[in-house]
Amino acid sequence: MGAADGGTSPGLLDRATLGSRVRDYLLVEIANGRLAPGSPVRELDIAKRLGTSQTPVREAFRELAAFGLLEARSHVGTRVREVGERELAEAVPVRAALEAVAARLAAPHVAADPSRLEAALDELVRVATLDDRLAYANACTQFHREVVRSAQNDSLLRAWNALGIEIMTIMTMLTNEEPLDVAAEGHRGIVEALASGDAERSVAIVNAHVAAYIPGATEPPVHVTG
Amino acid sequence: MGAADGGTSPGLLDRATLGSRVRDYLLVEIANGRLAPGSPVRELDIAKRLGTSQTPVREAFRELAAFGLLEARSHVGTRVREVGERELAEAVPVRAALEAVAARLAAPHVAADPSRLEAALDELVRVATLDDRLAYANACTQFHREVVRSAQNDSLLRAWNALGIEIMTIMTMLTNEEPLDVAAEGHRGIVEALASGDAERSVAIVNAHVAAYIPGATEPPVHVTG
């Protein structure tokens, strides 16, 4: 699965399958409003538009439906579902809880070897200069995934992946005006706290960071810079 | 989903599609141990065995993988997810964090209408008399899923489902000697706490319950914000 990988994601380079690319395409179309809520989407339409067969499109539909972005009725049709702020906000406490666990478990590991997380941060900062909000959203997700991965707990990573952070991040970034460089720098405090090995401070900073992602806040999220 | 419906389930009568029937078949095979954890499952094998084509099987695989029951690697193979003791212990803080969020969110809903949860408890107690540890494990999973479902938060339910509690519970129950009636009654306190609407007490009780699930894991439950 690719950029919007929600399931048990293997390596970072597995974004090659057509299904995942179709899903990302649909995700962006939904996020920026070209596919408005309520509008029907037909498998063969999308397939023809993207030059693929029905199969990968079908897979993408299933995945997006599982995340509540599409609504499918068998043999009848599929349409873009109205995804309200409430539904996006629902994920915040769950994400906060998981990333709090992640921070607590990751702190000693990151303190021992912060290189991977620092690399993810560098990449995030680099991508922030490209003025490509989609690319930034993906890098941002990768950074947070790296934090969770640093906890070295497969169950935690699995649960976090299931939240579909990619989707939320893409939706947030594309409907947001926050400058990318500011957003990117907001992650530095997380790295510093984790690298210091202070688990409780890491938890607090991560919680504040996640809470700032609540959608609907059109104001730039207040990033804790540690 | 069908029999072990966990996610955004379609209608109850939608089990006509081949994909859903294949999924249910695999679910049963896993639940009763004919498909043991770690054993590989091949799409074309299952397709041939059930007399279908690869497509519905593939769909079922994807769904069960999202559910945490299967583990797929692109172009390589799929196997029933295996949970070793290490992973079993790893899952405890994650599960504790998620069920703590669940308890906090569910308390008011259960207090308003405890019937569903009480029904799940009744079923659990009933199955406990059958001396069938496998059936008990499934009922137990269903009970805990009902708790999580009571939180009425799709993201939470998705994350919890991804942990693959089914398999963990099955493994635990089959390598355990705890009397079933005692185990079943141990869930009554959860229902009572939730039904009372006392969120914090519910969180505490759920945390204790989850922590007790793993032999030797007496570490203090993780505190979570929420």
Added chain:
DNA sequence: TGCTGCAGGATTATCGATAATCCTTGACGC
């Protein structure tokens, strides 16, 4: 020995076409 690279087998990923299903529309009987 230990390493590199290249078949060959195994498995999934994708394709193009066909079948099954559902909804709509309109005719028909009452």
Added chain:
DNA sequence: GCGTCAAGGATTATCGATAATCCTGCAGCA
């Protein structure tokens, strides 16, 4: 007028086959 039912169109569901990818094992070599 109203309910019932039967085509017909639209869409997904499924099929069978082919392509792409990954891993394994072995040969060749330093």
